[in-house]
Amino acid sequence: MQFVEANGAKIPAIGLGTWELRGRTCARLVEQALKLGYRHIDTAQVYENEREVGDGVRASGVKRDDVFVTTKVWTTHFAPNDLERSTKESLVQLRLPEVDLLLLHWPNPQVPLSETLGALAHAKKLGLTRHIGVSNFTVALIEQAVVECPEPLVCDQVEYHPYLDQTKVREACAGHGLALVAYSPVAKGRIKGDETLNRIGRVHGKTAAQICLRWLVQQNVSAIPRTSKLERLSENIDIFDFDLSDEEMQQISRMGGVKTRLTDFGFAPKWD
DSSP states (O other): OOEEEETTEEEESBOEEOTTOOHHHHHHHHHHHHHHTOOEEEOOGGGTOHHHHHHHHHHHOOOGGGOEEEEEEOGGGOSHHHHHHHHHHHHHHHTOSOEEEEEEOSOOTTSOHHHHHHHHHHHHHTTSEEEEEEESOOHHHHHHHHHHOSSOEEEEEEEOBTTBOOHHHHHHHHHTTOEEEEESTTGGGGGGGOHHHHHHHHHHTOOHHHHHHHHHHTTTOEEOOBOSOHHHHHHHHOOSSOOOOHHHHHHHHGGGGTOOOGGGGTOOOTTO
């Protein structure tokens, strides 16, 4: 496994996203992912599956110190007291003494960002999380957050795939030593029939999804593809035995102007 290093954190380059995974399916996928070599599991309060994620981590038999667990605080819990309380509730659900990374899930202009960041930093000082970060923050919000947060932030987790150009966000993160973590990295499977990705894939003996994930990793981005199929777990992590050429990287990057966010395809999150 490769890692993305950011402000003291070592984030595994490939992880498992768990949005919409529930019950025994969720626990089984987490368990199997860790047995296959995944070391990064991503969940969130609003996913309502933290308990199952914790069950999967324990069932895997992998040492806790070897698993990088991320959860995210929902926007209704951004007031300082609410953030601390909800984080402790997440740890109860996960049955963990701490998480490795605690994120603010989406910006919430109804609560002053400085107050929320102060509470997030306090959660770190209390030992509830080893690292802190943000999710779905724009360049302007990243700049504000870096200035106002009492503790170093380690990442911004955003939607990122070949159809969505996140160059500005990635560069802003890099400028402050933050990692970029990509959710929906294979564009909800829409890349499966992509001509460019499949053509490059034939050169390397890889699928379009593997080419897409390799493109992200070669940008020093951590990707967290979600799947509900056990067979996809092996495919998504099998990307460390080849390299894309500079020309191939550029060809994929040029796809960013073709389509935009998944929300434009009707994939807006239920809570959006």
